[in-house]
Amino acid sequence: MNRWTLFDDEAMSGAENMARDEFLLARLESGGGAPAFRLYSFSPPALTLGFHQDPARVLDLDAVREDGVDLVRRITGGRALLHDGELTYCIAWPLGDGGLGGGLQETFIRISQAIVDALVALGVDAELASGRSYGREPGMVSPCLVSTSRHEVAIGGRKIVGSAQRRTKKAVLQHGSILLTDASTRIARYLEGDWEGLEAAVTNVSAETGKAADAGRLRRELVRAFGRRFDVDWTAGSLREAEEREIARLADLKRGEFRIPAGGEETR
Numbered sequence: 362m363n364r365w366t367l368f369d370d371e372a373m374s375g376a377e378n379m380a381r382d383e384f385l386l387a388r389l390e391s392g393g394g395a396p397a398f399r400l401y402s403f404s405p406p407a408l409t410l411g412f413h414q415d416p417a418r419v420l421d422l423d424a425v426r427e428d429g430v431d432l433v434r435r436i437t438g439g440r441a442l443l444h445d446g447e448l449t450y451c452i453a454w455p456l457g458d459g460g461l462g463g464g465l466q467e468t469f470i471r472i473s474q475a476i477v478d479a480l481v482a483l484g485v486d487a488e489l490a491s492g493r494s495y496g497r498e499p500g501m502v503s504p505c506l507v508s509t510s511r512h513e514v515a516i517g518g519r520k521i522v523g524s525a526q527r528r529t530k531k532a533v534l535q536h537g538s539i540l541l542t543d544a545s546t547r548i549a550r551y552l553e554g555d556w557e558g559l560e561a562a563v564t565n566v567s568a569e570t571g572k573a574a575d576a577g578r579l580r581r582e583l584v585r586a587f588g589r590r591f592d593v594d595w596t597a598g599s600l601r602e603a604e605e606r607e608i609a610r611l612a613d614l615k616r617g618e619f620r621i622p623a624g625g626e627e628t629r
Contacts, residue, residue: 363591368399368598375407375431375444380611383436384604385453389532395453396461397598398587399536400543406445406544407431410550411438417611424551432619437525437536441552446544446565448576450476450583451536456623460591465533469526470512471590472535476522477514478480478586480539483568490515491575503592514539519564540565541574586607 370381378401385397388626390560399429408430410416416432425432440486454461461468473489480487490513514522524537538545546560587593600608 362488362594364395365519365587365591365593365595366395366397366399366598367584367595368401369584370399370401372402372404374405374610374612375403375409375433376615377608378403378407378449379409379435379615380608382451382453382534383611384449384608386436386527386529386532386534388604389453389455390529393455394440396452396458398584398593399451399453399598400583401449401451402421402447402576403431403444403449405429405431406443407433408548409433409435409442409444411439412436412439413525414441419553420551421553428550430551433615434618435525435536438532438619439523440535441548442523443545443551444538445547446542447538447540448579448607449536452587453534455532460593461533462521465526465528466553467581468533469524469535471481472524473512473514473522475586475590476539476583478590479520479579479582480514480566481572482582482586483566483575485516485521485531485566486515487514487521489506489513490520508610516564516569519562520568521564521569539579541576541579 373381381399385399388394389397408420408425412435414434416422420432432628470489475490477487513520513524522537522539524535526533526535540563541563543560546563549559566570566579583593588595
């Protein structure tokens, strides 16, 4: 069996969540160790931007400020995503180890299949997508939800999970949002341009099951599904005091990256 570490975390701010993910990748890059699997949510709701996105170009910063939504940059690629009414997963692993060997595309497919397994256990008819885009050519202004890449998780072509990845020389991190409600489609309010109709491109657990999504049960089913797919022997995650201090330092840096004063002009 493969030994993995499980972090079943409570809701945190955008800065702290992204700092924790970044720390898990950096720890593997610097010293190796077992793969880490993390489940979490955001409080308050947060907008995360892809590593190369410019918030002044893609966002209506006045709306972000008025609603008190967190704004933070991910270390992964992709486009903007609103974390609200969802459960986020993160998996970080050393290259070629922990049952995650093989090419990165193969690993992405296996991760998607595990998420499909968990959603099916909740009564959601999820599948691996063949790939599609919504409306016009999205570009970097568009939200993550407007396109479904090959092998992402979808239902009838509508996206239900959005994922992004970061690779270093020694390790890989993949994290993504599993949509529990339609709250994430509110991102249209914060984007430049007109994204009316975005709801037609996505779906969520509550809509597919016809009842309130059970985030606790989804967490349990994800742990079971990843355990089966990757033959995992789970160890409860814990961090040393020095590691928590490093995460707090990273979170402070992320909070300071975007400062949105009255009027919405972003400064750094």
